[in-house]
Amino acid sequence: MRKNVLVHTTFVCFLLACSLIYVHAQTGPLPSWNDTAPKKAIISFVEKITSEGTPDFVPSDERIATFDNDGTLWVEQPMYVQIAFIIDRVKQLAPKHPDWKTTQPFKAVLDDDMRAVASMGERGLMELMAATHTGVTVEQFQGIVANWFATAKDPRFNRPYNECIYRPMVELLSYLRVNGFKTYIVSGGGVEFMRSWTEKAYGIPPEQVVGSSIKTKFEMVDGKFDLMRLPEINFIDDKEGKPIAINQFIGRRPIAAFGNSDGDQQMLEWTAARDGPRLMLLVHHTDAAREYAYDRQSNVGKLDKVLDEANAKGWIVVDMKRDWNRIFMFDQ
């Protein structure tokens, strides 16, 4: 009897071990990445810089990884999500501003004439920004943004915008953090537009989100000290702005940087100029069936100069169609 129990127990242990190995194979790092070159390069880099006692070892406090957001972590087509927010907010506020029906750029937004909005260029956009993003305290604005994300949906995927995020990139963020990295967003988008939801979506807390910003003013609001949002640009976190902001906010040069457009070129160049190991990666949108396909000719997320540079210098370029077996968090 005893021997039978032993044999039985051994067999159960064997089965358990097999199933653990199976589960491991199913849930190893980066399961939504195909076993193509980018996944191999990422894992090889992480294994290299975490190997203690080797010349490539990087102490964990230097493992800073910076990620662009629009088009790198979530969908940016057919327009940046923040533009969709502006449009909805103009429509929401319109009853209080009857003059908007006849005044540009508001009229164009209310008429859903996006071509006219685009034609008004930066000045029109700044007017829309001022009307929809300012004149409230920072905490009031956080509430407005959170409410919008709770109800608005991406029209093509019919999901809340902050669920239209790329599963392979969320896996990558998590894989890097498990390996001692501190992960940051460094985005041209408005910092206060992102901070309310990035922790839940990406595991990135507000203090690790760097973005474009407007000026604020410290003042008494309703009898309490508060910060009022002003209609004045503080910082544009794009192109050269990205390395400048990374240095200002983080104070260290990243060892890994991830982007998808020419706006990320300088962040990748600065990372590439680091002494020691470093990783530069671009997401190339090549999958019109599952998401979008665009690069050199696109108005949104134009990928041109930095694609040439990446190819010339051997940086990793993810071909979304080839390299990702799932795109979104909601893909099974």
Add this chain to the structure above:
Amino acid sequence: MRKNVLVHTTFVCFLLACSLIYVHAQTGPLPSWNDTAPKKAIISFVEKITSEGTPDFVPSDERIATFDNDGTLWVEQPMYVQIAFIIDRVKQLAPKHPDWKTTQPFKAVLDDDMRAVASMGERGLMELMAATHTGVTVEQFQGIVANWFATAKDPRFNRPYNECIYRPMVELLSYLRVNGFKTYIVSGGGVEFMRSWTEKAYGIPPEQVVGSSIKTKFEMVDGKFDLMRLPEINFIDDKEGKPIAINQFIGRRPIAAFGNSDGDQQMLEWTAARDGPRLMLLVHHTDAAREYAYDRQSNVGKLDKVLDEANAKGWIVVDMKRDWNRIFMFDQ
């Protein structure tokens, strides 16, 4: 024999328990703080906000604590440490600039005529800043600062400047972190002047240091992409600038803020205007024998308006002489 062993073991355990209790009494939280009101208020606050299931509980991701540096964490008398750095650097660079011998404000520095330097006001200081803090890359400047701290000493205490830090405050930083707080420096000092040593001194990594900054430019330096420091102010992190910077860098209102001068008033006011529990604390320098005694009349670290506000509103005011049984890290 067995019984003897048991008795002996019990006795050893008893001795061990006694010694643990003794060690605990010696090394409980904040050992360099006397058992006066400030220590009790701090511990009571931390116990309150960490008590799960109570209305005062604050989730750990909201436990943001911000600390001024000059005069709050380290000595700021008789002049800010960064001024001592400027003076040493002018002297170091002088052989390359023979005209400085006859040109102000450099002449005054080379002549050790601090009265003349002070009389030149902000413009003179800006010229000295430009000459000593710019024209190098951010990483070169970090090296210059690190070298200076490795050799320069506070003349009164005859220790490296970054060892003249307050032991009670280092204990407080550590106590807060053990209780789930994220601790930040929010200082009027230059951010790049602090980041190279704050982790070792205070356990605060570079990315949790917020300070004043100059502009930088992304450019090719010696064939590599780098950030060059420009002679142009980017942001002054003082007074109203402190809440503005906290919101910009951290994106959350602190639940605890620590300062020592009128430059910290708005940071404390903004913290005090938070809903829910919050702690505001001022360090009052009252100990001329062990450190310095100064407040309303001081040119450096003037403590006047915010002292009245703290007294009126019941914020914690540390009386250094009464409340701290040791001042420095090097005090036994």
